[in-house]
Amino acid sequence: MIRHAISNLNAWLAILAVVLSSSAGDVLLSRAMKQIGDIGQLRARRGLMFVILLIFRNRYFLIGVGCLAVSFYSLLYGLSWNDVSLIGPAAASLTFVANAIAAKMFLHEHVDGRRWAAALLVAAGVVLMAF
């Protein structure tokens, strides 16, 4: 009983850590890539090495990758305490909603009704798929 409660507590702490760090990482990476521009076109014009150097010299990218590393190890930690059928959908669905909020707040994306609906439908769908 106590072991089960500890397992659940650890799993939900891991889920919270995944949601926060993953959202922060996604927002930072998105900002970095918008600064750099379409890398498909850049690669065609300037070559792959130029694009790789440009990405790795962007500070938003580096901090974003750091956040995603925290998210990755939080996920591994969570998976070691509970099933992927709980950790995966719970973390993913909450991340969709957190990202929509963060993208509107920090990236000033035009999150219209269509995108809110998409984020909520996907989040609900991901939860149902755990059953």
Next chain:
Amino acid sequence: MNFRKYLVLAGVTVFAPVGDSLLSYGMKQVGNISLRDFGGLLLAISNPWVALGIVFLLGFFASYMSALSWADLTYVLPASSLGYVLLALIAKFALHEKVSVMRWLGIALVSSGVGFVTSGPEKTHRPPRNTGDSVVAEHS
């Protein structure tokens, strides 16, 4: 949207669920890790399934970065969730697992969410600041 962009979104969709499945399989072999055992968490990547999962997730990451360079975060993320649908279909038709009614309902919700977002504009267009126009969505 052109063929290259659809291919990039397909990469985001396919690599992530495969990588996550491999990680899950590997971590079940590694076993429970306590917070005090940080070294154990780092050593988990020496498990071959975890390592293979990381390779797939690197493929996902490259596709994801490419997608983010020409599309909004709130466009790419729901579109990438088609991977969950893909995983359920593999479970049903390749692994012959039982897929419950709730799961089919979840697939329908995810698919409709993806339909919603992909039928709209992929990127928020910001006009030059001196025009004073509001932010509008750009169709491509």
